[in-house]
Amino acid sequence: MARDLMKGNEAIGAAAIKAGCRYFFGYPITPQSELPEYMSRELPKVGGVFLQAESEVAAINMVYGAAGAGARVMTSSSSPGISLKMEGISYIAGAELPCLIVNIVRGGPGLGGIQPAQSDYFQATKGGGHGDYRLIVLAPNSIQEMCDLVMDGFDIADQYRNPVMILGDGILGQMMEAVELKKPKKRELPPKDWATTGIKDKYGKKRLISSLFIQPEDLEKHNLKLQMKYEKIKKNETKFESVYADDADIVLTAYGTTSRIVSNAIKALKKEGIKAGMIRPITLWPFPYEAYEKAADSAKAFLTVEMSLGQMIEDVKLGVNGKKPVHFYGRTGGMLPDQTEIVEKVKKILGGEI
């Protein structure tokens, strides 16, 4: 397929259908409504099912059911809607079911606003729902990367039997860029021999999908098994991009749209002879801590830039592990980080003013 100009929200839908997703359950909310709109138009054409549920809670439980039956399934929403889905997400993680959840983040807390934000970082990476579970959180910074990660995301979900979240923001949802739908790297996917399709399993037992383990011994065992899986995911799937970070005096960190504003700031700093680099996490969970261990030996300081007020910085500090100071700059509520302000902040840090 040639490169085409696509809006982020629609590109997610196109990539999902190309990846074999045939079930979408959702509920409209700005700034992601073009995605369910696209799916309502395009899924029936390929024999798929689009269903606008009565609420986000219903939608995520429909995802739970379809995933349990072995279908490639997704849902999408924006911040307040994702909060509503959190109970279902915890159940899906507990029952070890693969699915894709898209969050095109808007400003919070509460009903908040409808402009872009990144203030759902904690919710996405540190829980959100109850229990010791992990979401695999992918954070694209362009429409092309969003397509790539959606397609790979379905495979990752299947490979580990774990829900995967695409964490975008209002800008990524609304903007248009050139995209080409490319097949992701091939993964060996295990057969879905656990799916409740009416067939008994290989020992002749009925298949059961549940997150209920009433005996504490059993529940602990289940949790330990989940942890082993999470360790494997950390080892195999951690992904980041390093931009001039090896010989930089200051290493900035940003993900998603913010990383593009930061890359402009780095260019501007370079023109002034200031060596700035960036570590851009592509997986927010698992977080690329080891990238910071290395950079902490060479860089003088770190600066985390977010469309939130200090969430990812906690992970950056864990990675830097006290070796160097970690500073913060962020805007929130739908306001965007400003390139000039980032440049000024870097100069102040390197000048020893802060």
Next chain:
Amino acid sequence: MAEQQIIIAGFGGQGVLSMGQILSYAGLLEGKNVSWLPSYGPEMRGGTANCNVIISEELVGSPIVKEADAAIIMNLPSLEKFEKFVVSGGNLLINSSLISEKTSRRDVKAYKIPANDIANEIGNAKVANMVILGAYVELTKIVSPKSIIQSLEKVLGSSKRNLIQINEEALKRGAESVKCLV
């Protein structure tokens, strides 16, 4: 041209967002890197709309335009809001059919284009956006007029193919309106 950053702004319904899309698509057709970022929010017809377009030889960094090489301004509120974002020496295209006020900027190249009047002369008020886009393309040569027509065919789709000709005419008239000024 290494990179052009453009702000297009006006009332909802003036074709502000489509203008940006057509321009972006034309850039894509010429193998350039492009981004199109619309304003979004609770607006109604007659409310304000704007978009940021970047057309670049290199990968597009931030899609947010804060230092515009050009601004295409379709109504007065947009002039007041966006003239300050144009870089010194940049192009400011003003729809003089609806804006009688002058820009307060003395350090930019301002062009008055009576987009609605020209569109009415051609016989369709709706192509005012293509008139001013024609002027912009003539001034900057950022993409060829041919690519604009090609992208129009894509954006309008087959059901509105009959509208290509009048749009083409609008682009031409817009270009002519600034030719003597260049």
